[in-house]
Amino acid sequence: xxxxxxxxxxxxxxxxxxxxxxxxxxxxxxxxxxxxxxxxxxxxxxxxxxxxxxxxxxxxxxxxxxxxxxxxxxxxxxxxxxxxxxxxxxxxxxxxxxxxxxxxxxxxxxxxxxxxxxxxxxxxxxxxxxxxxxxxxxxxxxxxxxxxxxxxxxxxxxxxxxxxx
Amino acid sequence: xxxxxxxxxxxxxxxxxxxxxxxxxxxxxxxxxxxxxxxxxxxxxxxxxxxxxxxxxxxxxxxxxxxxxxxxxxxxxxxxxxxxxxxxxxxxxxxxxxxxxxxxxxxxxxxxxxxxxxxxxxxxxxxxxxxxxxxxxxxxxxxxxxxxxxxxxxxxxxxxxxxxx
DNA sequence: TTTACTGCAAATATTTTGCAATATC
DNA sequence: GATATTGCAAAATATTTGCAGTAAA
Numbered sequence: 001x002x003x004x005x006x007x008x009x010x011x012x013x014x015x016x017x018x019x020x021x022x023x024x025x026x027x028x029x030x031x032x033x034x035x036x037x038x039x040x041x042x043x044x045x046x047x048x049x050x051x052x053x054x055x056x057x058x059x060x061x062x063x064x065x066x067x068x069x070x071x072x073x074x075x076x077x078x079x080x081x082x083x084x085x086x087x088x089x090x091x092x093x094x095x096x097x098x099x100x101x102x103x104x105x106x107x108x109x110x111x112x113x114x115x116x117x118x119x120x121x122x123x124x125x126x127x128x129x130x131x132x133x134x135x136x137x138x139x140x141x142x143x144x145x146x147x148x149x150x151x152x153x154x155x156x157x158x159x160x161x162x163x164x165x
Numbered sequence: 166x167x168x169x170x171x172x173x174x175x176x177x178x179x180x181x182x183x184x185x186x187x188x189x190x191x192x193x194x195x196x197x198x199x200x201x202x203x204x205x206x207x208x209x210x211x212x213x214x215x216x217x218x219x220x221x222x223x224x225x226x227x228x229x230x231x232x233x234x235x236x237x238x239x240x241x242x243x244x245x246x247x248x249x250x251x252x253x254x255x256x257x258x259x260x261x262x263x264x265x266x267x268x269x270x271x272x273x274x275x276x277x278x279x280x281x282x283x284x285x286x287x288x289x290x291x292x293x294x295x296x297x298x299x300x301x302x303x304x305x306x307x308x309x310x311x312x313x314x315x316x317x318x319x320x321x322x323x324x325x326x327x328x329x330x
Numbered sequence: 331t332t333t334a335c336t337g338c339a340a341a342t343a344t345t346t347t348g349c350a351a352t353a354t355c
Numbered sequence: 356g357a358t359a360t361t362g363c364a365a366a367a368t369a370t371t372t373g374c375a376g377t378a379a380a
Contacts, residue, residue, distance in 0.1 A: 023334055023379050060337040065370065073268065078303075081246030086369080100290050103238065111290060119284035120302060125265050125276065127307035136299045137285060138243075142292035188354050188359055225362040230345065251344080
């Protein structure tokens, strides 16, 4: 299964490079393979390390940026910019990305939502070819909610203290 | 109308600062006011210039970052990270943001979509308090689509030439 | 042989941080 | 007066760019 997915994206890359007289460098294929062997989000740094240690195929930062941009334009990867860190993600056969993001702790959770996918598909955008989407739902996770309740209680105590004082 | 909106967000800020024993510095109010006088997206740089030239109230970059983060956590502004540039936006009374983004030229267009808003509202996220969302629909705008058609035609011509040669 | 691509290093851009001075409470 | 906040400058990050050497076609 995974093998055939990699084969499929390699074919897309092949095709693009041939059509545009660009070169089939080993770097490009190594990077593509590395990306499609990662599950979920990854940073450029993580990708770099994987290439160096696991794949024994270190590449320069400049090449990584170049190649990621190429893949971005071919829609073989997507980029998310979460608070502070930029994350990439393989996205062939995965055109929709729904995330819930806690605005307190920054935790990002991926969620599936057929309803949203349908709603976006039915969205009417004039003269615009939709290729995919990302949804970020912001809010507060249960963890931080209970944190906040605690803090509020402490605040109340503080106020009472300062009143009595 | 606009006046009352600014008054409303100022009250939120007031309240927060008082509750948490933080200080009501003129910077914070000047920045908040500047933000709510901007229509649509703005960069930190643009905000900086506005404060210096229009409001005659220049502040340091560090303070801008600090204050924007404060407003972010108070949900008085949102932050979008579009390709390359980070944009902010006033978001009191505007909890949903739908954008269509051309992956070729990078053009961002804001779109309204009651259906999406409803779909997100109905989304069931376990133990997560939804506060707002941003949707980014990626694709290709009509402009770039016609660009591409032209390029394809040229490519075809090139191929024919090299064949005959 | 041609030239697209890589890697390096330097340049830019962006954001964070430490700290002394300042202003709010 | 205590200390949260500002502004500055430096530091840390992140990304882009120019160019010489390398390698794919």
